[in-house]
Amino acid sequence: MLAGGGARRLGGADKPGVRVGGRPLLDRVLAACAGARTTVVVADPRPTSRPVSWAREEPPGGGPLAALDAGLRLSTAEYVVLLSADLPFIDGPTVGELLATLRAGRADGVLLTDADGRDQPLVAAYRTAALRRGLAALAERHGSTAGLPLRRLTGSLDLTRIPGPVASFDCDTWDDIAAARARIREHGHVLDEWISAVKDELGIDLDVDTGLLLDLARDAAHGVARPAAPLTTFLVGYAAARAGGDREAVAEAVRKAAALAARWADEETTDPAPPAQPTDKPSTDKPSGAADAAPGGAPGPAPAPGARPDAE
Numbered sequence: 001m002l003a004g005g006g007a008r009r010l011g012g013a014d015k016p017g018v019r020v021g022g023r024p025l026l027d028r029v030l031a032a033c034a035g036a037r038t039t040v041v042v043a044d045p046r047p048t049s050r051p052v053s054w055a056r057e058e059p060p061g062g063g064p065l066a067a068l069d070a071g072l073r074l075s076t077a078e079y080v081v082l083l084s085a086d087l088p089f090i091d092g093p094t095v096g097e098l099l100a101t102l103r104a105g106r107a108d109g110v111l112l113t114d115a116d117g118r119d120q121p122l123v124a125a126y127r128t129a130a131l132r133r134g135l136a137a138l139a140e141r142h143g144s145t146a147g148l149p150l151r152r153l154t155g156s157l158d159l160t161r162i163p164g165p166v167a168s169f170d171c172d173t174w175d176d177i178a179a180a181r182a183r184i185r186e187h188g189h190v191l192d193e194w195i196s197a198v199k200d201e202l203g204i205d206l207d208v209d210t211g212l213l214l215d216l217a218r219d220a221a222h223g224v225a226r227p228a229a230p231l232t233t234f235l236v237g238y239a240a241a242r243a244g245g246d247r248e249a250v251a252e253a254v255r256k257a258a259a260l261a262a263r264w265a266d267e268e269t270t271d272p273a274p275p276a277q278p279t280d281k282p283s284t285d286k287p288s289g290a291a292d293a294a295p296g297g298a299p300g301p302a303p304a305p306g307a308r309p310d311a312e
Contacts, residue, residue, distance in 0.1 A: 001029060002067045002122060003043035003085035004057065009173045016043065016085040018177060021184045021193050023049070023200060025086050025171060031200050032090045033081065040074045042067040043085070049200050062146035064122070065153060069135050069145050077128060079103070084122040086171045088180040094167040098125035101160060108157040112164030119161065120168040121154045130157055208247060212254045219258055223265030232257055 003026055007015040016026035023031075026041070027049040033039050038053060045054045053074050057066035068082065079102060081095055094112075102110045102125045111124035134153045139145050171177050184193040195210055216236065217229035224232075236253040243249040 001026075001033070001039065001041045001052075001083050001085055002064055002071070003041050004060070004067060005084075006061065010177075015171070017046070018171070020088045020171070020177065020180045022197050025088060027200060029083055029085055029087050029090055031196065032087075032092050032095050033083070034092060034205060035095075036081070037077060038075055040071045041085070042071045049203075057146070059146060062144075063148060064150045065135065065138065065145040065148045068131065068150075068153075069139075072128065072131060072135070075128065079125055080128050080131065081125045082122060084170060087123060087167070087169070088171060088184070089166045089169055090123065091167065094164060095125075097162065098123075101125075101162065102127070105160055106158075107160040109154070110160045110162060111154075112168040113161050114168045115165035117163075119154070119159070120164070120170075121150050122170075123164065123168045124159075126157070206245065206247060206250070208250050209254075212251065212258075216254050216258050216261065219261040219265070223261050232261070 003016045005015065007013050010018070017024045019025075020028065026046075030039065030041075030048060030050045030052065034050065039050065040055055041048070041052045042055045042057060044056065055067075055070040055074055057063070057070045059066075072080065079099060081098060083090060098110050098112070108130035109121075109124050109126035112120045114120055131153070134156055135145055137156075138148060138152055142148060169176075169180070171180055183189060191210070199205070213233055213236070217233050220232040221229040236250070236257050239253040240249040243253065
């Protein structure tokens with residue numbers, strides 16, 4: 001991962017540390033590489049959300065080819081994913097697709113193209129051997145890779161291209177930063193972005209079915225009481241952690257809580273007739289026409305003329 005540029009169009013700001021969705025850009029990119037055996041960041045060391053190895057190009061600020069050369073010196077992998085540190089929307093599935101396409105073919109590399117169809121060589125997967133050969137040839141021809149543009153290397157490689165207008169979006173200007181911040185707050189993205197940010201903040205790698213949790217929260221809110229939704233989901237998470245904390249533990253805890261919420265709601269909506277209460281009192285039936293006795297055993301008043309004996 002290349003994270004040591006000067007960010008001139010951001011006025012020299014610390015671009016990898018600029019926050020989008022509450023997380024530094026660098027951490028967002030690192031989250032997309034969670035499955036990597038080794039993660040190398042070419043930049044001056046800084047706190048990160050995940051453990052990484054640090055490298056620095058020689059000389060510092062020597063450009064992307066020098067940075068790539070420095071990073072490769074810390075890797076022995078057959079394949080390498082090369083990313084810049086300013087990609088707010090890169091994700092694990094995209095990285096997986098790049099690698100799968102590379103492994104399935106014979107090309108030297110697989111890269112994304114942006115919304116205008118332009119190659120994005122810093123959102124790509126490459127065969128490490130092809131990169132090493134290309135870098136060695138350039139160093140021999142020019143004496144050094146410092147200061148050379150990246151296209152000097154990629155132009156000599158056999159590349160496969162995949163359209164990726166969102167994942168390849170990079171933040172070069174403050175307008176780009178504003179656009180990225182606005183996009184993650186759109187209705188179709190905000191929930192996934194928030195869950196990803198929370199998991200990253202808490203150091204949780206678990207891939208949970210958010211649909212199940214949302215259904216549970218809805219059932220608890222509607223069938224019990226609105227405050228039951230967040231409390232129930234918290235308790236489900238706690239129970240899942242005690243049971244091992246994997247995806248299956250979450251699903252089982254959700255199933256149990258959802259069943260309980262359904263039973264609770266059924267009791268609220270079902271209103272059976274109350275059962276008859278047994279009694280052991282003697283019968284108080286009276287012969288037709290008999291008058292009720294007044295308190296103390298005295299006969300009650302006689303009915304009015306013409307009135308039925310049972311009229312009130």
